[in-house]
Amino acid sequence: MLIKRARSPVWIALALTLALAACGRNKGDESPPEPGDTAVATVDGHTVWASDVKREAVAQGLISEGEPLDIGSDLFRQRLDEVVDQKLLAAEALKRRLDKDPVAQRRLAAARERILGDMLVESVVEKAVNENAIRGLYAEQQKLSKRSEEIRARQILVASQAEGEAIKKLLSTGASFDALAMERSTDAATRFNGGDLGYFTVDVMPEAYALALKDVQKGALVGPFATEGGWAVLRIEDKRLEEPITLEAARPQIVRFLTYDQVRDLLEKLRGGSKVKILTAKQQDLPGAPREPASAPLTPLEGGPTTPAPPAAAPSNLAPSPAPARKP
Structure with a gap:
């Protein structure tokens, strides 16, 4: 199957990282990466698991983390073909020894760091963003909110x-x-x-x-x-x-804030315990000089952070916005 959409350099780097890890395993000694995982394909004797395909769908933003993906669906089959393509491309790159190039090694290292950083964030958020935290923030905001x-x-x-x-x-x-x-x-x-x-x-x-x-x-x-x-x-x-917003309606906003809050605290702690020195000077704004437009946030596949920058304060407007009445 032809690859229907262009792949970013980071995407290829991720594929190379996965292939390098796969090459280190014996063909006959591949156990499921997750309990109850299902083998859905093999590429030169190496198993492709359903979780690999689901991870690809999550990375592309087609499903959310934790959302099921039916292995019989067209969406699953399309992502499976892409995962197979990635593995074939990575294997061929290894045959050509592209991984030995210094630039490739730095890109692979950067991809590995990004994945490890994402895994750290996921583990911290998973522990902190729980039902008690969600209900606690909801109750706090309900006390502060004013009902019109x-x-x-x-x-x-x-x-x-x-x-x-x-x-x-x-x-x-x-x-x-x-x-x-x-x-x-x-x-x-x-x-x-x-x-x-x-x-x-x-x-x-x-x-x-x-x-x-x-x-x-x-x-x-x-x-x-x-x-x-x-x-x-x-x-x-x-x-x-005005009727107060329900917990279930407010839940997505609360989860986002708690997630941002945890990421902010984690980064502040890490920066506080490390020696970080920026070697480039900040560009000075000149009166009348044209400003470069802000770039759209990058997705993880494009090299951007997994989570956006945290807000400065907790959401204080959890009350629902009333639907505008018809204007005469």
Whole structure:
């Protein structure tokens, strides 16, 4: 099978590293690298395991760490073909003694360091980012978070203030809001559902709405007031405190923060106990000089770090952002 996508130098270096390790084993003495692992192919007598293919899929960002990968799926077969290709390329490179080149040796060493660094980070994070830590940070943030007030309202939008006053008078005498919204409202987004705007916080609404809804009570008729689309008459259906975000919804954000926090602490500790001296001077910014655009973060396969730089503080906004209400 032809390799369908270009491979970075680091990817090839990783393949060479794997091949060097494989060449050190006897062909008849290959045990599963993980409990319950499955042999899925052999390349010149060396076994390719299902875990090798899954690791490739994780490295390419096609599945997440810990996510299952069915060995009968097309995704698995495509990655298996790529793993076989990598091993064939690495074996051929060894035959040509490319690994003896000083530049190749430095690249192989860099790939080995990167893999070992990733393994250290994984082991530290696995111990620290556990259920107790996740629940503890969630509880702490819930105590600190402020819950906004949500309003549920219905609206009828008309062309003039006079028409709005007439609508409000009809509503105050018991007319059906749903019927008037369907007959009179010019807001196509809400007229056919009784003018229902759903639940919202005033900060997501246009300024005219925020001013008109300040300190309103449940059941009140509000307006008419001028908006960009005309004159609005609202009825307040309900008021409540915003629902707090659930633990499961907040879990991905919490896990990311705890991971970043552990990586930051680990690197600070390592740098504090080592002698690191930067030999290149920082480039001085010149007034008016063009700035180089920031590069996109590199993935591990491109030579970038496994985890991004940690945030400066814990996430303090675990409350869900309310969905914007429809603008009239």
